[in-house]
Amino acid sequence: MTASALFPSLLRAAGGKTVDVGVASAASPAERARKAVALVGGMKSFVSRGDVVVLKPNIGWDRTPEQAANTDPEFVVAVAEMCLAAGAGSVRVFDRTCNDPRRCYVNSGIKDAVEQFAKKNRVEDALRIYHVEDRKFVRTSIPNALSIKEWDLYRDALEADKIVNLPIAKHHSLAGITLGLKNMMGIMGGNRGQIHYRLSECLVDVHRRVPVALTVIDAGRVLVRNGPSGGSLADVKSFGKAFASRDVVAADAIAAEKIFRLAPGDVGHIGKAMESGLGVSSVGQIRLVEG
Amino acid sequence: MKTTRTLRRASQWVVFLLFVFLFLNTEYKDNDVLPYAVNLFLRLDPLMAGAATLAGRALIGMVWPALVTVGLTILLGRFFCGWFCPLGAVIDAADATVFRKARKIRRKDMVPESWRRYKYLILFFLAASSLFTLQWVFLFDPISILIRTFTVSVFPALNFVIHGIFDGLYRAPGPIPAISEPVYGFLKSHFLAFEQPVFRTSAIVGLLFLGILAMERYQRRFWCRNLCPLGGLLALVGRFGLFRRRITEAGCTRCGLCESNCRMAAIGGDVAVTDHGECIECMDCQATCPEEVIHFSGTEGRKPAAVDLTRRGVLASVALGAVTVPFFRVAAHGKAPDPLLIRPPGALPEGEFLARCTRCGECMRVCIANGLQPTWFEAGIEGMWSPILVSRIGYCEYNCTLCGQVCPTGAIRRLFLPEKRKTKLGLAYVDRSRCLPWAGQSDCIVCEEHCPTWSKAIVFREERTQTARGEWRMFKKPYIDEDLCVGCGICETKCPLTDRAAVLVTSRGETRSTGVLAK
Numbered sequence: 135m136t137a138s139a140l141f142p143s144l145l146r147a148a149g150g151k152t153v154d155v156g157v158a159s160a161a162s163p164a165e166r167a168r169k170a171v172a173l174v175g176g177m178k179s180f181v182s183r184g185d186v187v188v189l190k191p192n193i194g195w196d197r198t199p200e201q202a203a204n205t206d207p208e209f210v211v212a213v214a215e216m217c218l219a220a221g222a223g224s225v226r227v228f229d230r231t232c233n234d235p236r237r238c239y240v241n242s243g244i245k246d247a248v249e250q251f252a253k254k255n256r257v258e259d260a261l262r263i264y265h266v267e268d269r270k271f272v273r274t275s276i277p278n279a280l281s282i283k284e285w286d287l288y289r290d291a292l293e294a295d296k297i298v299n300l301p302i303a304k305h306h307s308l309a310g311i312t313l314g315l316k317n318m319m320g321i322m323g324g325n326r327g328q329i330h331y332r333l334s335e336c337l338v339d340v341h342r343r344v345p346v347a348l349t350v351i352d353a354g355r356v357l358v359r360n361g362p363s364g365g366s367l368a369d370v371k372s373f374g375k376a377f378a379s380r381d382v383v384a385a386d387a388i389a390a391e392k393i394f395r396l397a398p399g400d401v402g403h404i405g406k407a408m409e410s411g412l413g414v415s416s417v418g419q420i421r422l423v424e425g
Numbered sequence: 426m427k428t429t430r431t432l433r434r435a436s437q438w439v440v441f442l443l444f445v446f447l448f449l450n451t452e453y454k455d456n457d458v459l460p461y462a463v464n465l466f467l468r469l470d471p472l473m474a475g476a477a478t479l480a481g482r483a484l485i486g487m488v489w490p491a492l493v494t495v496g497l498t499i500l501l502g503r504f505f506c507g508w509f510c511p512l513g514a515v516i517d518a519a520d521a522t523v524f525r526k527a528r529k530i531r532r533k534d535m536v537p538e539s540w541r542r543y544k545y546l547i548l549f550f551l552a553a554s555s556l557f558t559l560q561w562v563f564l565f566d567p568i569s570i571l572i573r574t575f576t577v578s579v580f581p582a583l584n585f586v587i588h589g590i591f592d593g594l595y596r597a598p599g600p601i602p603a604i605s606e607p608v609y610g611f612l613k614s615h616f617l618a619f620e621q622p623v624f625r626t627s628a629i630v631g632l633l634f635l636g637i638l639a640m641e642r643y644q645r646r647f648w649c650r651n652l653c654p655l656g657g658l659l660a661l662v663g664r665f666g667l668f669r670r671r672i673t674e675a676g677c678t679r680c681g682l683c684e685s686n687c688r689m690a691a692i693g694g695d696v697a698v699t700d701h702g703e704c705i706e707c708m709d710c711q712a713t714c715p716e717e718v719i720h721f722s723g724t725e726g727r728k729p730a731a732v733d734l735t736r737r738g739v740l741a742s743v744a745l746g747a748v749t750v751p752f753f754r755v756a757a758h759g760k761a762p763d764p765l766l767i768r769p770p771g772a773l774p775e776g777e778f779l780a781r782c783t784r785c786g787e788c789m790r791v792c793i794a795n796g797l798q799p800t801w802f803e804a805g806i807e808g809m810w811s812p813i814l815v816s817r818i819g820y821c822e823y824n825c826t827l828c829g830q831v832c833p834t835g836a837i838r839r840l841f842l843p844e845k846r847k848t849k850l851g852l853a854y855v856d857r858s859r860c861l862p863w864a865g866q867s868d869c870i871v872c873e874e875h876c877p878t879w880s881k882a883i884v885f886r887e888e889r890t891q892t893a894r895g896e897w898r899m900f901k902k903p904y905i906d907e908d909l910c911v912g913c914g915i916c917e918t919k920c921p922l923t924d925r926a927a928v929l930v931t932s933r934g935e936t937r938s939t940g941v942l943a944k
Contacts, residue, residue: 196824196877232875232919234793234822236619240455241824265619269592307885308870308901327921331867365879 152421153414155388156378163354164212166376173423174378180348183221185295192302192317195363196233199243202355202370205302207247209352227263229320235265271323276343281335286323296347303353303393305361310401313389314349314382334406349385351377353393383413384420430708437514444511451790459830464787467833470568471495472655473783477834480560480780502666503659506649507705512567524641536644542734544657546742553746563784565654576786577624578631584618626799645688660702670699676718683710753807763803764931767814770848771829771838774937781836784810788828794819816914816930823877851912851932853905860927862900865892870901872916872928882909
């Protein structure tokens with residue numbers, strides 16, 4: 135099934151329940167983030183006053199923003215700012231990284247950007263970025279799991295009122311591509327390599343246990359080859375978009391289609407997520423809101 | 426007259442705190458380049474500098490501060506041991522807090538006076554051995570011992586204990602975490618390790634160190650009097666120093682207080698006689714003299730006592746140092762080195778590397794992924810405690826150059842990032858009988874995902890493989906491009922097989938041996 139043949143059906147709401155996916159184009163990462171969130175109703179429809187919000191960007195790699203292996207720092211800051219403006223009591227930013235955590239936090243530019251913003255706006259207490267610590271992983275059972283009946287998940291994510299998922303869209307050697315579903319691996323402890331054996335099922339399990347309130351996908355720069363770590367600017371394409379949705383499956387399906395010309399069935403974990411009823415079960419249930 | 430002793434004590438504290446400060450800052454702190462010379466103490470050490478220079482057959486520019494130590498010792502005598510040596514400070518602290526009471530009855534004959542000569546014999550042994558390219562100084566050098574012990578044993582153990590306490594409090598009920606967590610946060614950001622370090626040989630290194638301290642039970646400054654070859658070297662250099670103990674004999678009542686208080690037993694027979702090679706100028710005698718007739722100044726004073734050495738002893742130690750070298754040189758690992766002996770990026774070829782390596786553990790301390798570990802015997806007995814990359818513990822971070830920045834003798838060359846990224850530590854290979862996709866078990870490809878080079882040294886191809894049940898399935902199988910692989914070992918670290926990885930690094934193709942840089 136080619137994606138372009140499938141695409142018109144996206145616009146038709148498949149009767150009854152539909153889910154919005156905002157597709158924003160703008161010049162800067164911050165504008166794209168703001169516009170995408172505005173297109174799906176604004177941050178106030180996701181974050182309530184006093185909420186403890188976890189922002190989960192991709193900070194997985196010791197790479198610079200230009201190399202597009204991590205979420206853009208401006209993008210992260212813009213979403214953090216929206217959360218605070220919507221009344222969030224506190225906003226916590228972290229990721230369990232693949233390279234050395236300190237190097238990833240520094241060279242991704244995210245640590246500095248978040249801390250600078252917090253300092254400038256005097257919200258150091260409300261907005262914090264910190265490293266994941268082993269002792270805060272909690273062995274968590276996952277009811278009706280497809281693959282992992284229990285796993286160590288990060289306490290702060292389990293206890294948060296809302297999770298805002300901030301992936302960067304990129305190529306991924308095993309998963310094909312990585313978007314919102316895959317990004318939540320960052321709250322998992324233990325030997326994550328092992329979930330690669332049944333990646334699709336594991337991702338569904340994690341999302342079942344820790345539902346995401348909002349997914350905003352950074353597709354400003356897109357690593358189109360040699361993902362997820364990349365390393366060469368030759369593999370990075372400028373795409374200039376952002377996607378947002380309350381339904382991570384819908385956001386991923388649209389981003390896969392728009393960026394990589396892939397239908398849900400072409401990407402194992404998105405197909406599996408649809409099939410398992412984690413979010414929308416077909417692209418027909420998605421309403422595109424472009425801006 | 427207590428001012429100078431107070432100064433000496435202050436100096437010991439300041440120097441020890443500086444030592445700790447530099448130690449704690451031998452770490453990645455959000456900056457690719459360490460801002461100051463964290464290896465200062467090693468570079469001030471003339472024993473290490475001399476041995477590395479002799480054994481390595483090279484003038485090592487960065488050890489110039491050792492000349493300052495030598496110069497000051499010529500002028501001032503063996504002040505280093507009393508005022509500056511951080512191991513000396515630790516020994517004094519251990520003595521004052523633990524061992525002084527245990528040593529209640531000071532019996533002079535508990536350790537024979539003649540043992541003093543061993544430090545010289547060790548020194549001559551080490552010098553002769555170094556002259557013939559075999560460098561053993563790391564076994565006895567106090568600075569090397571202290572940094573190695575802190576790196577491999579003391580700091581990890583302290584970190585472990587403090588973490589254990591605060592982890593317990595963190596899980597405690599009620600208001601306890603609210604109190605303990607801010608304290609923990611402060612400790613974490615200033616003193617504790619980013620992640621719990623683990624090291625091979627940790628227990629033995631710790632026990633050896635405790636052994637050095639425990640000798641205080643039998644004699645004050647046992648280590649410094651009898652064994653420390655740096656002390657021996659400085660005693661030889663400093664025995665004619667201008668700053669020396671003397672007594673205004675007219676006022677002296679011969680009470681003997683100075684003699685019984687001397688931590689080095691440098692005052693002998695007659696209280697007016699000082700062994701200037703043994704006196705470390707701690708100023709205790711001056712501070713405790715009731716008649717205030719002891720001075721440290723000027724050039725007066727009696728002629729130094731002869732160093733208590735027999736010609737036979739000296740010849741024997743020199744001969745032993747020289748004669749044993751060939752025995753080590755004909756060890757088989759010279760011809761067939763351990764394939765897992767992966768050296769840090771920028772390490773010199775093995776012979777020069779071992780000649781220069783001080784085994785101080787600075788590189789292991791700074792290694793961001795904890796991958797650099799002390800060897801046991803992978804490099805022979807003479808290679809013990811030299812750094813080896815153990816990828817199952819931690820890998821070499823692709824964009825990191827810290828180990829070359831802290832090496833005090835250039836055994837690990839300082840590399841800039843472009844060269845570092847092309848420096849091969851070895852090559853990875855896939856154990857196809859264990860690798861999940863190769864063995865028809867499942868997809869995985871975690872190694873390819875983490876491979877940091879561009880383009881990737883680990884690539885995968887989708888190929889049919891028969892599973893154990895006889896079905897043919899497609900699997901993504903990893904292949905290694907040996908031109909691109911730098912042997913960083915991240916594939917081995919991250920391989921999800923929990924025991925032995927299915928992708929492993931051996932030293933084949935290492936740049937320091939082949940001299941050929943990757944394309």
